[in-house]
Amino acid sequence: MTDAIRVYPAKPDKVYFFGTCLVDIFYPDAGVAGIQLLEREGIEVVFPQDQTCCGQPAYTSGYHDQARAVAAAQLDLFPGDYPIVVPSGSCGGMMRKHYPDLFRDAPQAAKAESVAGRIWELTDFLLNVCHIHLDDLGEPTTVALHTSCTARREMGVAGVGPRLLQKLKNVSVVEQARPEECCGFGGTFAVRHPEISTAMVTDKVQAFVDAGAPEFVTTDCGCLMNIAGHADNTRQPLTGQHILSFLWQRVSATDDGDRV
Amino acid sequence: MTQVSEADHSPVKSFHPRAREALKNDQLRGNFRNAMDGLMGKRTKAFAGWDLEALRQLGAGVRQRSLARLPDLLLQLESRLTDNGIQVHWAEDGDEACRIIRDICVERDAKRVIKGKSMVSEEMELNHYLEEHGIEALESDLGEYIVQMAGETPSHIIMPAIHKNTEEISELLHNKTGTERSHDVNYLTASARQQLREKFMQADVGISGVNFAVAETGTLCLVENEGNGRMTTTVPPCHIAVTGIEKVVATLDEMAPLLALLTRSATGQHLTTYFNMISRPRQPDELDGPEAVHLVLVDNGRSGIYQDDELIDTLRCIRCGACMNHCPVYTRVGGHAYGTTYPGPIGSILMPHLLGLDETRHLPTASSLCGACGEVCPVKIPIPDLLVRLRRESVDGDKLHASGVQGHGSKRSRGEALIWHGWQWLHERPGLYRFAMAMATRLRVLQPSRAGAWSRSRTTPKLASKTLHQRVGERARTTEATSRPVSGGEL
Amino acid sequence: MKSRERILKRLHERRGAALPMPELDFSVLTEGRNWSNAEKLDRFQETIESVHGEVHRAPADQWLDTLVAILKARNARNLLTPRRHSLGKTIRESGRSDLPTLLSYDQPIEAWQPALFNDVDAAITSTRGAIAETGSLILWPGPDEPRLMSLAPPIHIALLEADCIFATFPEALTAQGWGSAMPTNALLVSGPSKTADIEQTLAYGVHGPKELIVIVVGASAA
Numbered sequence: 001m002t003d004a005i006r007v008y009p010a011k012p013d014k015v016y017f018f019g020t021c022l023v024d025i026f027y028p029d030a031g032v033a034g035i036q037l038l039e040r041e042g043i044e045v046v047f048p049q050d051q052t053c054c055g056q057p058a059y060t061s062g063y064h065d066q067a068r069a070v071a072a073a074q075l076d077l078f079p080g081d082y083p084i085v086v087p088s089g090s091c092g093g094m095m096r097k098h099y100p101d102l103f104r105d106a107p108q109a110a111k112a113e114s115v116a117g118r119i120w121e122l123t124d125f126l127l128n129v130c131h132i133h134l135d136d137l138g139e140p141t142t143v144a145l146h147t148s149c150t151a152r153r154e155m156g157v158a159g160v161g162p163r164l165l166q167k168l169k170n171v172s173v174v175e176q177a178r179p180e181e182c183c184g185f186g187g188t189f190a191v192r193h194p195e196i197s198t199a200m201v202t203d204k205v206q207a208f209v210d211a212g213a214p215e216f217v218t219t220d221c222g223c224l225m226n227i228a229g230h231a232d233n234t235r236q237p238l239t240g241q242h243i244l245s246f247l248w249q250r251v252s253a254t255d256d257g258d259r260v
Numbered sequence: 261m262t263q264v265s266e267a268d269h270s271p272v273k274s275f276h277p278r279a280r281e282a283l284k285n286d287q288l289r290g291n292f293r294n295a296m297d298g299l300m301g302k303r304t305k306a307f308a309g310w311d312l313e314a315l316r317q318l319g320a321g322v323r324q325r326s327l328a329r330l331p332d333l334l335l336q337l338e339s340r341l342t343d344n345g346i347q348v349h350w351a352e353d354g355d356e357a358c359r360i361i362r363d364i365c366v367e368r369d370a371k372r373v374i375k376g377k378s379m380v381s382e383e384m385e386l387n388h389y390l391e392e393h394g395i396e397a398l399e400s401d402l403g404e405y406i407v408q409m410a411g412e413t414p415s416h417i418i419m420p421a422i423h424k425n426t427e428e429i430s431e432l433l434h435n436k437t438g439t440e441r442s443h444d445v446n447y448l449t450a451s452a453r454q455q456l457r458e459k460f461m462q463a464d465v466g467i468s469g470v471n472f473a474v475a476e477t478g479t480l481c482l483v484e485n486e487g488n489g490r491m492t493t494t495v496p497p498c499h500i501a502v503t504g505i506e507k508v509v510a511t512l513d514e515m516a517p518l519l520a521l522l523t524r525s526a527t528g529q530h531l532t533t534y535f536n537m538i539s540r541p542r543q544p545d546e547l548d549g550p551e552a553v554h555l556v557l558v559d560n561g562r563s564g565i566y567q568d569d570e571l572i573d574t575l576r577c578i579r580c581g582a583c584m585n586h587c588p589v590y591t592r593v594g595g596h597a598y599g600t601t602y603p604g605p606i607g608s609i610l611m612p613h614l615l616g617l618d619e620t621r622h623l624p625t626a627s628s629l630c631g632a633c634g635e636v637c638p639v640k641i642p643i644p645d646l647l648v649r650l651r652r653e654s655v656d657g658d659k660l661h662a663s664g665v666q667g668h669g670s671k672r673s674r675g676e677a678l679i680w681h682g683w684q685w686l687h688e689r690p691g692l693y694r695f696a697m698a699m700a701t702r703l704r705v706l707q708p709s710r711a712g713a714w715s716r717s718r719t720t721p722k723l724a725s726k727t728l729h730q731r732v733g734e735r736a737r738t739t740e741a742t743s744r745p746v747s748g749g750e751l
Numbered sequence: 752m753k754s755r756e757r758i759l760k761r762l763h764e765r766r767g768a769a770l771p772m773p774e775l776d777f778s779v780l781t782e783g784r785n786w787s788n789a790e791k792l793d794r795f796q797e798t799i800e801s802v803h804g805e806v807h808r809a810p811a812d813q814w815l816d817t818l819v820a821i822l823k824a825r826n827a828r829n830l831l832t833p834r835r836h837s838l839g840k841t842i843r844e845s846g847r848s849d850l851p852t853l854l855s856y857d858q859p860i861e862a863w864q865p866a867l868f869n870d871v872d873a874a875i876t877s878t879r880g881a882i883a884e885t886g887s888l889i890l891w892p893g894p895d896e897p898r899l900m901s902l903a904p905p906i907h908i909a910l911l912e913a914d915c916i917f918a919t920f921p922e923a924l925t926a927q928g929w930g931s932a933m934p935t936n937a938l939l940v941s942g943p944s945k946t947a948d949i950e951q952t953l954a955y956g957v958h959g960p961k962e963l964i965v966i967v968v969g970a971s972a973a
Contacts, residue, residue, distance in 0.1 A: 186628025487959025
């Protein structure tokens with residue numbers, strides 16, 4: 001859980017965009033979609049080219065010295081007092097919730113606090129800060145939503161995805177069984193405990209298929225890689241994409257998402 | 261337990277193979293899935309209409325206050341109990357607690373002990389110890405009775421026999437007690453009632469756990485449904501209660517919210533069938549109840565946990581089991597895979613202190629850090645944060661914050677450390693990172709289709725043709741050309 | 752006493768920062784529960800019935816009829832009653848011929864344990880009140896109503912005064928001043944003895960009573 005009561009700022013003129021490493025090399029369309037949705041709201045998007053990774057993989061593996069070094073390299077990228085938006089609950093959670101802990105007793109503590117306080121999960125930002133208006137131009141379709149555990153529990157934005165999808169008049173949303181249960185990704189967990197992780201993602205894919213969803217959308221690329229990768233591997237009739245790619249397709253009537 | 265196998269002492273060696281075994285056992289997985297679904301649903305229903313966040317805040321506050329005053333409350337508890345005629349004993353560890361209990365038994369010439377549910381006694385391996393010293397120790401909680409008969413350990417702290425189905429239990433009762441085979445749970449239960457009533461009458465000593473020890477009044481509180489706890493603490497002439505030193509609360513008023521949280525979190529009950537509060541041995545004008553009551557306060561590593569500003573939150577635990585019920589890993593592998601007294605998320609943050617991180621180093625990794633445990637914890641223990649803390653300790657991964665848990669650093673391997681050093685080296689050099697990622701995407705036709713454990717059950721994701729860094733850079737150049745607002749630059 | 756001193760020393764000499772003593776707000780336990788007596792009774796009944804308790808409402812002068820009917824329906828051969836409590840007197844002095852054999856818990860348990868465990872069909876006890884929210888009876892066993900009375904026989908019948916139902920446990924703790932007067936044993940009883948240890952299937956009477964029957968005295972029938 002993050003802040004008990006979150007105070008949303010007024011819609012700013014400018015934001016920083018932290019793209020995350022998974023979006024960077026596997027799902028750049030989701031990043032571009034996020035940028036376009038923000039620009040459509042009249043917000044100038046600053047993408048610091050020196051960004052790399054939030055540090056989470058090393059952090060959750062216990063290698064905090066390495067996580068801190070990489071995180072420290074990100075702290076200087078956001079000098080202006082603008083919100084920092086992140087197209088991921090996981091990286092957002094790392095930066096918002098764990099940076100203060102990671103940099104406790106470190107010289108960068110104050111800077112880390114400042115960055116942490118400006119972090120927003122991007123769908124939350126679009127809904128609750130931009131009050132985004134979504135004109136659905138797409139064909140009728142059915143999707144299910146997977147809100148990542150970090151989006152749900154660290155960023156506290158479980159209500160955001162459903163409300164965004166609700167705005168799309170030609171999209172019907174079906175709910176899978178146990179929507180709040182983890183898909184089994186968990187970063188290095190999937191590699192350290194592959195059998196358990198597989199058991200979890202098997203159930204998750206089955207839940208989508210049982211719900212009659214041909215496609216799912218999600219807030220996080222880790223979950224996307226995991227769920228869609230397993231569905232593909234087991235030849236289940238399920239594809240997935242980042243919710244930002246999906247939203248952009250619906251409002252721009254294009255189909256340039258990296259659906260997997 | 262009548263036997264504790266060697267493997268139980270080596271969770272470090274056994275977690276992976278045990279988890280794999282459990283995953284292959286469809287029936288076991290089905291049992292756990294159904295049971296956990298049921299418990300989660302009941303919990304949600306039990307808290308309907310409550311301001312759960314406020315209640316959890318209150319519960320956490322009560323536990324924090326109890327811990328802040330722990331030594332003083334223990335002294336107050338001791339003094340009240342002593343005034344009330346209950347003898348208090350202190351044990352540094354499980355072995356000493358076992359010896360104290362044996363000495364009480366020997367002094368009373370007690371040969372037969374009947375037990376109510378007590379996780380601390382499991383932690384101490386008390387039954388095993390007593391049997392070795394010629395004292396029969398019989399579990400009376402139906403689930404524990406079954407598990408003991410099977411020579412196993414509990415697979416859940418609230419529902420010890422949850423891994424077994426009716427048929428297995430029927431067969432077990434038949435083989436061990438001669439009970440006729442039946443799928444009628446009422447019949448099996450009634451038969452156990454008869455057998456255990458005899459045992460209660462013959463028992464020289466009753467041993468129970470404690471859910472809350474109230475310092476103000478010198479009261480031992482026990483939560484239960486079956487009535488075996490009341491039997492254990494009433495029928496034999498001597499009652500020995502055993503508990504961890506952290507279970508003390510200041511007042512009855514502070515106990516009340518913990519009770520409200522405990523039963524609803526554990527089994528979704530507004531209250532269990534019995535809430536049993538014991539403050540004295542039998543008084544001269546009373547006609548039943550034990551003439552002697554003892555309390556054994558067990559440290560067993562708790563005062564060590566108490567020293568650390570973060571880890572101390574572990575001691576808030578009121579043993580409801582909600583973190584297990586909601587854990588997607590526990591639900592898949594069940595309690596025995598962990599190989600520890602306390603399984604699931606709470607076990608993974610508690611057992612390293614009791615056994616050492618070297619013995620338990622896989623436990624903190626047996627979590628996807630999904631946060632479900634922390635979300636439902638009635639006393640708001642930040643379980644995921646503590647898992648990360650223990651992961652860090654297990655590899656000595658933080659020069660800024662020293663490791664302190666026994667066995668820290670035992671999971672650090674040169675290979676893995678090297679990987680993270682390499683990862684750091686690349687990710688703190690943005691120019692190099694951009695170049696490397698651009699090269700990777702350019703050479704993506706060479707991407708291997710398999711990537712270790714990951715791709716055993718998943719298609720490996722394909723690298724994009726261009727990175728987001730590149731895409732944004734290109735957009736910035738085109739927008740500059742058409743004089744739209746600049747994206748992609750530094751301010 | 753060495754362990755005691757060592758443990759306390761470690762706790763007293765704790766390293767690290769001062770531990771927080773957060774202010775406690777107990778209002779969440781009682782807020783929105785200003786129920787009338789009738790509401791409390793309804794809620795008590797609904798909650799205890801949801802866990803297999805049985806509730807009968809009887810006017811003050813008719814509870815004996817209710818009791819007789821309950822015992823008859825179960826073919827109870829005998830009934831264990833308190834010796835001194837007025838409810839025991841009322842039963843014994845009623846002179847009714849339709850009551851089963853009346854028994855008293857008038858000797859230490861050691862003297863009649865097998866009989867209590869095997870031969871008593873039902874027991875009736877008083878209560879110190881009830882808790883509406885959790886559907887619980889408050890029992891303070893004592894010399895007149897020993898602890899096993901409400902535990903050993905397969906049927907436990909409890910008499911509850913209708914105007915003695917508290918909304919919540921904290922309310923009962925305060926109203927009855929528990930903090931300064933804890934008895935040897937205090938109990939909250941919420942239904943009959945039960946277990947779900949065999950494949951989550953509920954079974955009643957595993958160790959204690961299979962049936963818990965509450966006669967609410969002084970309540971108009973629902």
